[in-house]
Amino acid sequence: MIGIFHFQDPDIWPAGDAAAVGTLRRLSGREDHVAVAAAFSPYRSILARYMWISRDADKEAVT
Structure with missing residues (x-):
């Protein structure tokens, strides 16, 4: 994370x-x-941030 x-x-x-x-x-x-994340190299940090955003959006949609 750092x-x-x-x-x-x-x-x-x-x-x-x-x-x-x-x-x-x-x-x-x-x-x-x-293997899926490797396809996004050299931008895997951006992929991770989008995964967190997507996860948070799913939680907001449920509540």
């Missing part, structure tokens, strides 16, 4: 983050999230 938000590294995939991984698996329909 690399993504503080150092603004554009190519970090947070493989241990349940929200980003779960959202990517749900949207892609594939279990191998690392």
Whole structure:
């Protein structure tokens, strides 16, 4: 998270983050999230941020 938000590294995939991984698996329909995220290199940090935004939007739609 420090690399993504503080150092603004554009190519970090947070493989241990349940929200980003779960959202990517749900949207892609594939279990191998690392392979799906690899297709977005060198912009995996941006992918992660969109996964978090999507996850938050889903929570707001339910409530």
